[in-house]
Amino acid sequence: MRLSTTLTGLLGLLPTALAACTREALLASAEIYIAAQRTGKTDGLKLASNFTYRENNKVIDISKGVLGSTALVLDTNRSTADTVACASYTMLISSGGAKPYILATQLRHDDGDPSTITMIDTIAATTGSLFFNAKKTLGYIQAESWAPLATADQPSRDLLKKVGDAYLDMWTDKNAADTIPWGTDCERVEGSSLTKPCGASLPHGGSSQPNAMRRYVIDEVIGSVDVLCAFNSLGNYPDSHEIRLEGGKVKYVHTITV
Ligand SMILES: *[C@@H]1O[C@H](CO)[C@@H](O)[C@H](O)[C@H]1NC(C)=O
Numbered sequence: 001m002r003l004s005t006t007l008t009g010l011l012g013l014l015p016t017a018l019a020a021c022t023r024e025a026l027l028a029s030a031e032i033y034i035a036a037q038r039t040g041k042t043d044g045l046k047l048a049s050n051f052t053y054r055e056n057n058k059v060i061d062i063s064k065g066v067l068g069s070t071a072l073v074l075d076t077n078r079s080t081a082d083t084v085a086c087a088s089y090t091m092l093i094s095s096g097g098a099k100p101y102i103l104a105t106q107l108r109h110d111d112g113d114p115s116t117i118t119m120i121d122t123i124a125a126t127t128g129s130l131f132f133n134a135k136k137t138l139g140y141i142q143a144e145s146w147a148p149l150a151t152a153d154q155p156s157r158d159l160l161k162k163v164g165d166a167y168l169d170m171w172t173d174k175n176a177a178d179t180i181p182w183g184t185d186c187e188r189v190e191g192s193s194l195t196k197p198c199g200a201s202l203p204h205g206g207s208s209q210p211n212a213m214r215r216y217v218i219d220e221v222i223g224s225v226d227v228l229c230a231f232n233s234l235g236n237y238p239d240s241h242e243i244r245l246e247g248g249k250v251k252y253v254h255t256i257t258v
């Protein structure tokens with residue numbers, strides 16, 4: 001009797017909890033985050049009681065991070081949504097001002113209530129970061145299309161995760177590069193460094209240090225995966241790798257590395 005009551009209770013809750021984390025809700029939360037970064041004030045954000053702010057792979061007080069301390073004039077923003085992980089990814093570019101920034105941010109939410117943020121996880125690149133030139137990066141980014149893909153063209157979540165992992169494994173696994181479906185006209189924008197086609201000059205192992213601390217935002221509709229990590233293969237660098245597939249093949253790769 002008690003068991004069946006519990007089960008009924010759980011089944012009653014389940015569909016609501018899963019349905020709540022919609023693409024629209026995640027993108028709306030990302031917009032609130034972007035607005036907060038414009039002002040450098042965090043009072044508009046709905047943060048969970050166990051909220052964590054991480055910047056460049058270190059947990060710090062939000063008021064000390066770029067989000068809580070710096071108003072940025074933004075040139076562009078672009079967000080993706082992961083309805084399974086109840087998370088989003090946003091890329092922001094602020095190229096003017098004394099201190100330009102390129103931010104790669106994942107928001108994680110309470111999966112029963114996507115308006116409540118449990119974690120803001122940012123890679124904040126600025127002057128001195130790898131190949132950093134925000135104006136140059138902006139030029140490349142603005143020429144790209146990240147429009148939603150037609151349903152038949154959307155890669156599976158599984159493929160997106162595999163491509164993201166294989167990419168980060170190239171430095172430690174000599175065979176990883178050959179498992180990636182490179183598009184012939186793909187572009188790689190690493191900081192502000194452009195490589196086209198992106199399948200040219202790839203690493204084939206050589207490091208014994210795997211890239212660690214991988215956090216994923218996977219969006220089948222946009223055909224993208226973003227992975228934040230500690231890029232340990234070449235040193236301990238806070239890093240974001242974002243990849244978009246079109247027609248089942250890699251179209252864009254963006255890296256933001258501190
Ligand atoms: C993000 O960029 C879009 C244009 O792509 C713009 O309409 C929107 O206002 C921007 N969001 C914020 C919060 O600035």
Ligand SMILES: *[C@@H]1O[C@H](CO)[C@@H](O)[C@H](O)[C@H]1NC(C)=O
Nearest residue numbers: 048049050051109110111118
């Ligand atoms: C924080 O609380 C939310 C519920 O509000 C829960 O979903 C999440 O797992 C918690 N996170 C941690 C790290 O405890």
